[in-house]
Amino acid sequence: MQNIYQHLEAQKEEMYAYLEEIVNKESPSHDKELVDELGSWLAKTYEKLTGGTTTIIPDDVYGNHIRGEWGSGESQILILGHFDTIWPKGTINKRPFKVENGKAVGPGVFDMKGGIIQGLFALKALKELNIPLNKKIVFLFDSDEEIGNPSSRELIEKEAAKSDYVFVLEPGMTEKGSLKTSRKGVGIFNVEATGLPAHAGIDPEKGVSAIHELALQILDIEGLNDFKTGTTFNVGKISGGTGSNVIPEKASAEIDLRAKTQVEFERAIETMLNLKPKLPGSNIKVTGGANRGPLERTEEVISLFKTARHLAKKYILMDLTEKETGGGSDGNLTAPLAPTLDGLGAVGDGAHAHHEYLILSEMPKRSALLAMLLATYGN
Ligand SMILES: [Zn+2]
Structure with a gap:
């Protein structure tokens, strides 16, 4: 030695x-x-x-x-x-x-x-x-x-x-x-919101905005951040809509998750995969999961x-x-x-x-x- x-x-x-x-x-x-x-x-x-x-x-x-x-x-x-x-x-x-x-x-x-x-x-x-x-x-x-x-x-x-x-x-x-x-373990997710398209001028009340739905989800996801335990969520990319006069049918976000322990990691993945839609008539689909464990x-x-x-x-x-x-x-x-x-x-x-x-x-x-x-x- x-x-x-x-x-x-x-x-x-x-x-x-x-x-x-x-x-x-x-x-x-x-x-x-x-x-x-x-x-x-x-x-x-x-x-x-x-x-x-x-x-x-x-x-x-x-x-x-x-x-x-x-x-x-x-x-x-x-x-x-x-x-x-x-x-x-x-x-x-x-x-x-x-x-x-x-x-x-x-x-x-x-x-x-x-x-x-x-x-x-x-x-x-x-x-x-x-x-x-x-x-x-x-x-x-x-x-x-x-x-x-x-x-x-x-x-x-x-x-x-x-x-x-x-x-x-x-x-x-x-x-x-x-x-x-x-x-930390790394998780990657995609949240896709689906609404109902409509003309923003003629039938605004008939549409369901996917962007509105996604925005509500993003507020919830950001609220899950816990810097004390080190479990963090980052909405790193969003996209959606087709134009200002259309109530958007689709919107999606990419999310990065980090957690220090396997228990926290699994709990956070579970939370992400169980997000529920907020607006009547809209839908969300969450895909993804663990990329690398902690x-x-x-x-x-x-x-x-x-x-x-x-x-x-x-x-x-x-x-x-x-x-x-x-x-x-x-x-x-x-x-x-x-x-x-x-x-x-x-x-x-x-x-x-x-x-x-x-x-x-x-x-x-x-x-x-x-x-x-x-x-x-x-x-
Ligand atoms: Zn390296």
Whole structure:
């Protein structure tokens, strides 16, 4: 344990070079060709650096996923890293990779290409230092996290169900790099109101306004917000009507739900699906439901965090903190299936924002932290 951090600190320049290389390979979620190019590079680099093996899991529509294996054992630990980014092709020309004042910038550097490089070097260190594990490590690189895992969800859930623990290399929070021990569940709904169309001038009393109905529903939905428990509803998009002189027949709204616990999450979904029409003669139809369940701060998650904090303090002289977030990740998918520790990746700020950056000096530290967690829980 003692020498893992020093070992990685001595390799930091090599780590930074790989970071530059991975950021220069753009990978917007919907660009299969580019994502696949990075996937092939990842598979090769994984084998070269860690000595492990990889399988390419093909997909017709989205990017191929890469499944790395390392070591052997009856049981397994899962590491997750998505390699797609939200940045469209060509962003690299507008915001090229560069280092300034110890910070690296470039599309996806923080979310989450830095975390992937740290993960590769963690396994590399375990190999080079001959630290044996009794468990097999499965390192899954998924290509579609930023668009809600349309193709990798099943794969991730299948691997998580077989794993004793899951470590997610999403970035940490704030410049302290806090781990994410609680992530809200995400629900997505569509509420469609139907009324009765009529001429606004000739027969106004004969119509039933779908927009009026929807407006009443929206007031109710907004009223469900509970910032104390963290259960929130956002009516994020509305549409409806055909013109000012027609009493509208159709109107609809898209709603985003967030909740911290499974119990709250299910209760809120139930409430949404049971909305009732308010105006005589109108109708509403609610569709949708859970998108990703919550990553709850369970006893097991707390225990994983405490171990990480202890290792960081003892061997890296680093004060590790924890935080909760409303944003979802691959960790939401694995949390119901295996104890999951998220936010172990890069330290920096600005995920999905133009000022995205990564603090380089944190890379060997975070990489060492992951290696030590694997050495602890892998035995
Ligand atoms: Zn991410």
